[in-house]
Amino acid sequence: MVRARPDKNETVPAMHERVMAAFNELEDDFWSFNWERPPVAQEPGTQPAEIISMTRYLPKRVKGEVSYANRKHLEDRGAHDDYFACDFIPKNVDYEAAVSTFFPACISGLSAYVGEIFDQEFAHVDGIEGRRVNSREGVYRIQPVNFFDKELCRRAFDKTPAAIVKLLRGEVESVERFNDGVMIILSSSVMTMEEADTLGGEVKKLLTS
Numbered sequence: 001m002v003r004a005r006p007d008k009n010e011t012v013p014a015m016h017e018r019v020m021a022a023f024n025e026l027e028d029d030f031w032s033f034n035w036e037r038p039p040v041a042q043e044p045g046t047q048p049a050e051i052i053s054m055t056r057y058l059p060k061r062v063k064g065e066v067s068y069a070n071r072k073h074l075e076d077r078g079a080h081d082d083y084f085a086c087d088f089i090p091k092n093v094d095y096e097a098a099v100s101t102f103f104p105a106c107i108s109g110l111s112a113y114v115g116e117i118f119d120q121e122f123a124h125v126d127g128i129e130g131r132r133v134n135s136r137e138g139v140y141r142i143q144p145v146n147f148f149d150k151e152l153c154r155r156a157f158d159k160t161p162a163a164i165v166k167l168l169r170g171e172v173e174s175v176e177r178f179n180d181g182v183m184i185i186l187s188s189s190v191m192t193m194e195e196a197d198t199l200g201g202e203v204k205k206l207l208t209s
Contacts, residue, residue, distance in 0.1 A: 002106045002115035003081040003135060012050050012068040015082065016041035019066065022109030030094035031102040033057045044070040061092040078135030084110055090190045099145050099188045107147050107179060114152055117145035119193055142184065142200035144191045149181035157207045167206055
């Protein structure tokens with residue numbers, strides 16, 4: 001899942017066209033989008049968001065949707081984000097390419113402030129406590145693959161992306177500046193929930209200390 005703060009001055013169709021153009025440039029043997037022409041988006045009208053299924057354009061056995069918040073009702077909360085969500089079983093996809101190619105393309109395409117690749121079971125484990133965290137203000141769990149922009153680094157950890165790179169270098173598989181933020185990869189291989197929980201917890205302690 002990748003999430004973006006909507007710009008009230010950018011219409012939903014304009015944002016969608018920009019996102020689809022970025023996705024159209026993705027070149028990967030597995031993760032390239034399958035379309036002759038991308039889907040179109042309309043203003044949500046009286047609905048809270050315009051939601052478009054992307055499943056038919058994604059590789060087989062991968063599901064996804066893109067959502068654009070109604071620009072008439074924006075607040076500084078994650079509930080008012082634009083987002084792209086993608087669900088898959090790791091063994092059914094090129095997971096390493098998902099981490100190295102597809103995920104960064106999604107971050108860039110949406111100009112996202114936060115992005116994660118994670119096991120859906122964590123949503124059940126974290127429950128209400130995890131859902132209470134405003135994703136624009138804090139980070140409840142460090143996932144196997146993470147992106148945080150400069151503003152979220154400041155709000156959640158009181159640190160700059162450069163400081164986070166310096167702090168985590170040697171502690172995780174990869175940490176580097178990306179776009180206007182930082183990409184943190186605990187592992188580019190599939191992790192068990194126990195492995196992800198343990199290392200993610202250790203990294204969060206470092207980030208919040």
